[in-house]
Amino acid sequence: MWILTAVAFGQGEWLGVYLQGQKIGYSYSETKKEEFEGKSVEVSRSKMEIGTQMLGSAMRIVVDSATWMSDGKPVQMTYRMESAGRTMAVNARFGANEIVASMVTGSGEEEKRIPIPAGKRILMDPVDLVNSGGMPVVGKPMEVLVFSPESLELIAVMVEARAEQEISTPAGRVKAQVVFVNDPRAPSTLYLSAKGDLIKMTGPMGIEMIPESEEEAKKFTGTAQIDLAAASRLTPVGRVNWGDPKVELMVRGIDMSKVPSDARQKVIKSGDGWRVTLGNDALPDGLVKIASLKGQKSEWLKPDIRVPSGDQDFLDLAKKVVGGTQTVAGAAAKIHDYVFRLMGVNAGIGVMRDAREILETKEGVCRDHAILAGTLLRAAGIPTRFANGLVLYQGSYYYHAWVEYWDGKSWIGMDTTRPDLRLGSGYIKTTQGTVGQALQGFLLDGAKIEVVEK
Numbered sequence: 001m002w003i004l005t006a007v008a009f010g011q012g013e014w015l016g017v018y019l020q021g022q023k024i025g026y027s028y029s030e031t032k033k034e035e036f037e038g039k040s041v042e043v044s045r046s047k048m049e050i051g052t053q054m055l056g057s058a059m060r061i062v063v064d065s066a067t068w069m070s071d072g073k074p075v076q077m078t079y080r081m082e083s084a085g086r087t088m089a090v091n092a093r094f095g096a097n098e099i100v101a102s103m104v105t106g107s108g109e110e111e112k113r114i115p116i117p118a119g120k121r122i123l124m125d126p127v128d129l130v131n132s133g134g135m136p137v138v139g140k141p142m143e144v145l146v147f148s149p150e151s152l153e154l155i156a157v158m159v160e161a162r163a164e165q166e167i168s169t170p171a172g173r174v175k176a177q178v179v180f181v182n183d184p185r186a187p188s189t190l191y192l193s194a195k196g197d198l199i200k201m202t203g204p205m206g207i208e209m210i211p212e213s214e215e216e217a218k219k220f221t222g223t224a225q226i227d228l229a230a231a232s233r234l235t236p237v238g239r240v241n242w243g244d245p246k247v248e249l250m251v252r253g254i255d256m257s258k259v260p261s262d263a264r265q266k267v268i269k270s271g272d273g274w275r276v277t278l279g280n281d282a283l284p285d286g287l288v289k290i291a292s293l294k295g296q297k298s299e300w301l302k303p304d305i306r307v308p309s310g311d312q313d314f315l316d317l318a319k320k321v322v323g324g325t326q327t328v329a330g331a332a333a334k335i336h337d338y339v340f341r342l343m344g345v346n347a348g349i350g351v352m353r354d355a356r357e358i359l360e361t362k363e364g365v366c367r368d369h370a371i372l373a374g375t376l377l378r379a380a381g382i383p384t385r386f387a388n389g390l391v392l393y394q395g396s397y398y399y400h401a402w403v404e405y406w407d408g409k410s411w412i413g414m415d416t417t418r419p420d421l422r423l424g425s426g427y428i429k430t431t432q433g434t435v436g437q438a439l440q441g442f443l444l445d446g447a448k449i450e451v452v453e454k
Contacts, residue, residue: 013028013029013030013198013211014026014027014028014211014212014213014214014216014217015027015028015029015198015201015209015210015211015212015217016209016210016212016216016217016220017048017050017207017208017209018207018208018209018210019052019205019206019207019224019226019228019231020205020206020226020231021206022224022225022226023219023220023224024050024051024052024220024224024226025048025049025050025051025220025224026048026049026212026217026218026220027046027047027048027049027209027217028046028047028048028214028217029044029045029046029047030044030045030046031043031044031045034068036068036070036075036076039070041068041069041070041075042068042069042070043066043067043068043069044066044067044069044124045064045065045066046063046064046065046066047062047063047064047065048061048062048063049061049062049063049220049222050062050350051220051221051222051223051224052223052224052226052227052228053223053224053225053226053227053228054227054228054229054347054348054350054365055227055229055345055347055365056227056347057346057347057348058223058348059083059084059223059228059347059348059349059350060083060084060222060223060348060350061081061082061083061350061351062081062082062083063079063080063081063082064079064080065077065078065079065080065149066078067124069124069128072128072134073094073122074094074122074123074124074147075093075094076091076092076093076094077090077091077092077094077124077147077149078090078091078092079091079092079149081150081350081351082351083348083349083350083351084346084348084349084350084351086105086106086349086351086353086357087104087105087106087351088103088104088105088150088351088352088353089103089104089105090102090103090104090149090152092147092149092152094116094122094147095116096116097115097116098113098114098115098116099113099114099116099122099147099154100112100113101113101114101149101152103149103152103305105351105353105354105357106353106357106360107353107354107356107357107360108356110305110306110354112152112305114147114152114153114154116145116154117145117154120144120145121144121145122144122145122146122147122154123144123145123146123147124146124147125146127190129142129144129159135159135161135179136159136160136161137161138161138162138163139161140161141158141159141160141182142158142159142160143156143157143158143159144156144157144159145157146183148185148436150352150436151305151434151435151436151437152305152436153434153436153437155183155184155185156184157181157182157183157184158181158182159179159180159181159182160179160180160181160182161177161178161179162178162179162180163178164176164177164178165178165191167191167199167200169199169200174193174199175194176191176192176193176199177191177192177193177194177196178190178191178192179192184258185443186203186204186443186445187203187204187445188201188202188203188204189201189202189203197211198211199211204232204443204445205228205231205232205443205445206231229347229398229399232398232399232443232445233396233397233398234390234396234397234444234447234449235395235396235397235449236249236395236396236397236449236450236451237448237449237450237451238450238451238452239395239451240392240395240425240426240451242392242393242424242426243424243425243426244424244425244426245279245280245424245425246277246278246279246425246453247277247278247279247425247451247453248275248276248277248278248451248452248453249275249276249277249278249428249449249450249451249452250270250273250274250275250276250449250450250452251273251274251276251444251447251448251449251450252272252273252274252447252448252450253273253446253447253448254444254445254446254447256274256276257269259274259276259429259430259431260429260431260432262410262411262429263281263282263410264278264279264280264281264282264413264423264427265277265278265279265427265428265429275452276428278425278426278427278428279424279425280422280423280424280425281412281413281422281423281424282410282412283422284328284329284332284407284412285328285329285407285408285409286327286329286330287327288327288328288329288407288408288409289326289327289328290326290327290328290331290380290381290382291326291381292408293328293381293382293383293406293408296383296406296408297383297406298383299383300378300383300384300385300406301378301381301382301383301384302378303378304434304435305354305434305435305436306352306353306354306355306371306435307354307355307371307374307375307378307435308354308355308356308375309355309374309375309376309378309379310379311356311379313356314355314375314376314379315379317359317376317379318335318376318377318379318380319380321334321335321338321376321380322334322335322380328382328405328406328407328408329407331377331380331382332377332382332405332407332412332414332421333421335373335376335377335380336373336414336416336421338376339369339372339373339376339416340416340417340418340419342362342372343358343362343363343364343368343369343372343416343417344362344363345363345364345365346361346363346364346365347365349363349364349365349368352367352435353368353371354371355371355372355374355375355376358371358372359372366400366401366402366415366417367401369401369402369415369416369417370386370387370401370402370403370416371386371435372416373403373414373416374386374403374435377403377405377414382405382406383405383406384403384404384405384406385403385404385411385432385433385434385438386401386402386403386404386432386433386434386435386437386438387401387402387403387404387413387429387431387432387438388400388401388429388430388431388432388438389427389428389429389430389431390427390428390430390444391415391426391427391428392425392426392427397428397449399443400415400417400427401438402414402415402416402417402423402427403415403416404432413427413429415427430444
């Protein structure tokens with residue numbers, strides 16, 4: 001989540017965090033010189049607490065992080081997130097050519113080595129450019145790589161200095177330097193004083209982070225009443241119904257050039273917007289056997305962070321769930337039904353977990369369904385990737401996650417939060433790939449959707 005990266009400006013900065021005008025939390029950060037392995041380095045420590053509702057359940061998240069910087073480059077990072085009694089802790093060491101990161105969750109520890117592309121600048125947060133005085137000039141965006149502790153991946157982010165603007169603040173209208181951070185997970189905008197001090201930071205869904213005194217920042221009950229799902233939903237102009245065999249939408253106000261098209265969904269540039277045509281997913285070929293997939297899409301069979309499909313426990317469970325079924329479609333249907341019946345709802349868990357912990361607790365939200373289903377499908381020998389986007393519910397679109405499995409001819413969507421085996425026109429896919437690529441990806445913030453044909 002974009003709001004879970006505390007912003008480190010100067011010495012001892014308190015920020016109030018607001019969502020659509022309602023206070024949902026605060027953050028504190030400080031930077032100071034320390035000795036680290038015999039060298040003097042800058043250490044930034046931050047803490048953020050967020051409390052909101054998610055699908056009617058209270059959700060509280062606390063994040064503590066620290067970053068060691070030497071000569072403007074990261075040396076080490078620690079990151080700990082806690083929510084609903086679950087924790088995720090990350091320790092990352094930065095070398096010249098790679099990052100060695102370990103993630104500890106309730107189910108154990110995983111390690112990943114992330115290559116650093118030659119000549120690329122690595123930051124912990126684009127705000128580091130402000131602190132180091134290395135901001136791009138107006139009209140010349142700069143690409144940097146940001147390390148994501150939640151996915152253990154490097155994210156390409158464009159940082160763009162824009163023309164000065166006059167903005168409203170509690171103290172009145174002031175002129176601000178504007179820095180737009182085009183993060184593919186969620187864009188944000190920094191408003192800075194002439195000295196480079198933060199005036200405010202804005203993000204998706206009407207989120208604002210505003211400098212405050214410690215006393216003011218901590219005026220927070222611990223759980224706001226605003227619901228993140230409701231705050232982020234998109235309601236189209238015109239009526240669309242679940243079960244419509246075909247829906248055509250015009251989406252304006254955002255760039256959808258990287259949104260994938262496939263057999264079920266077509267995304268085409270049209271005038272000042274994007275025409276999105278949605279239909280029913282293809283029916284899987286019921287005759288294709290799992291054994292015939294050998295050598296196909298092998299990259300989507302490998303275990304990954306949060307997807308331990310090679311663990312013997314998951315290999316055994318997949319075999320038990322699938323039974324004697326040899327076809328891809330039949331095995332996928334059995335895994336769908338198993339996860340659908342097994343999982344309970346707990347929308348208050350803000351930590352992204354791996355399949356071991358999800359299986360143990362047997363509860364979660366859509367991303368937990370997807371991670372567990374994807375792990376079992378891969379363990380059964382079926383190539384599977386993850387998808388993120390929106391799903392239609394009572395006339396509005398809500399952010400959602402599911403999986404897609406390969407049936408030998410095409411990718412077939414599968415959503416284990418619903419009893420249906422087939423995806424229809426009520427789904428808009430925005431990203432696909434690994435857990436990190438898909439389940440943290442691309443908000444349609446600011447999009448205007450119009451129904452043009454059904």
